[in-house]
Amino acid sequence: MSIRWEDVMRSCRVIWLAVLSLSVLSIRSSRAQGGPTSGLYQIISGHSTECCGIAGEISYPLPNPALGFVELTVDPEQNVARMTFLGQDTHSIFSIAPDGPRSGFTFMFTNGMIFADHIQFGERMPPPGPSSGEPYFNYSVSNSMEVLRIDGMVITPCPGCADFFTQFEHTNVVAVLMPSAVKPRLSLPSVSTDGIFRFTIFDGRSGQTNVVEASTDLFTWTPVSTNVFPPTACPVCPFIEFGDPASTNFIQRFYRAFSMP
Numbered sequence: 001m002s003i004r005w006e007d008v009m010r011s012c013r014v015i016w017l018a019v020l021s022l023s024v025l026s027i028r029s030s031r032a033q034g035g036p037t038s039g040l041y042q043i044i045s046g047h048s049t050e051c052c053g054i055a056g057e058i059s060y061p062l063p064n065p066a067l068g069f070v071e072l073t074v075d076p077e078q079n080v081a082r083m084t085f086l087g088q089d090t091h092s093i094f095s096i097a098p099d100g101p102r103s104g105f106t107f108m109f110t111n112g113m114i115f116a117d118h119i120q121f122g123e124r125m126p127p128p129g130p131s132s133g134e135p136y137f138n139y140s141v142s143n144s145m146e147v148l149r150i151d152g153m154v155i156t157p158c159p160g161c162a163d164f165f166t167q168f169e170h171t172n173v174v175a176v177l178m179p180s181a182v183k184p185r186l187s188l189p190s191v192s193t194d195g196i197f198r199f200t201i202f203d204g205r206s207g208q209t210n211v212v213e214a215s216t217d218l219f220t221w222t223p224v225s226t227n228v229f230p231p232t233a234c235p236v237c238p239f240i241e242f243g244d245p246a247s248t249n250f251i252q253r254f255y256r257a258f259s260m261p
Contacts (some may be wrong), residue, residue: 009048028098036081036119036143039177040090041070046150046173050165058165062173068096069081070148070175072141074114081112081119095100096156096168105135105156105168118142121152139170146177184210197247201240201257204229209260212242214253221256 046062054116068088074081085094085107109121121139139152150173158166174208188200204210212225224246229238247253 036074038074041148041175041177043068043175047171049169054163079114080109080116084108096250105154148175184259195248196243196245198243202237206231206238212257214255218254
């Protein structure tokens with residue numbers, strides 16, 4: 001079968017159009033990251049302190065099994081945020097077991113006020129103590145380019161308690177945004193000597209399943225390939241070489257790819 005040069009160039013333009021579109025979207029996204037970003041953040045450093053029972057003050061380094069992640073949800077229309085401390089399983093909410101009728105606290109903070117450089121949960125200045133019988137909390141979360149820096153405390157009322165911790169503090173906690181989904185990158189388009197259109201899929205993770213879909217009109221998409229990114233010496237460098245034997249049957253064909261969690 002003969003190959004027309006204009007068909008080859010058209011196919012290459014199609015794949016490069018897809019790559020260019022992804023690049024533009026990426027640039028726009030990075031420029032828009034001026035404020036807090038919703039998502040799951042992994043704690044990489046910091047300390048958690050418990051005070052002030054018979055044992056006195058005890059400090060633990062973070063992360064640990066009970067405190068491994070922070071989930072941040074931002075509502076830009078209402079200018080409010082929600083923050084939840086999670087365990088290493090990303091599901092269990094960190095909480096203080098109740099030690100009395102009014103004690104106990106679940107570390108899920110709502111109605112955080114969004115300011116230019118930070119998010120404020122609770123009151124700014126700590127009172128002398130939780131005199132109202134309700135827990136008091138005060139957390140400040142700075143946000144800069146997908147990194148949270150968290151400091152705050154919780155004081156729980158427990159009248160007459162001497163054996164239980166009543167104050168909990170997080171200091172110098174740093175958490176980084178986890179990627180919500182890997183977006184594969186289509187690159188290096190070419191046409192082989194047998195007329196088959198080929199390209200390389202980058203930005204995957206070893207063991208992750210990738211699906212390639214094709215379309216002739218950008219409306220109807222059909223899966224044409226399902227592959228698993230192979231292991232490589234570089235953990236974030238796996239790639240997949242893709243060739244579409246059916247490409248010789250079309251004047252033009254569009255491609256897109258996505259990776260499953």
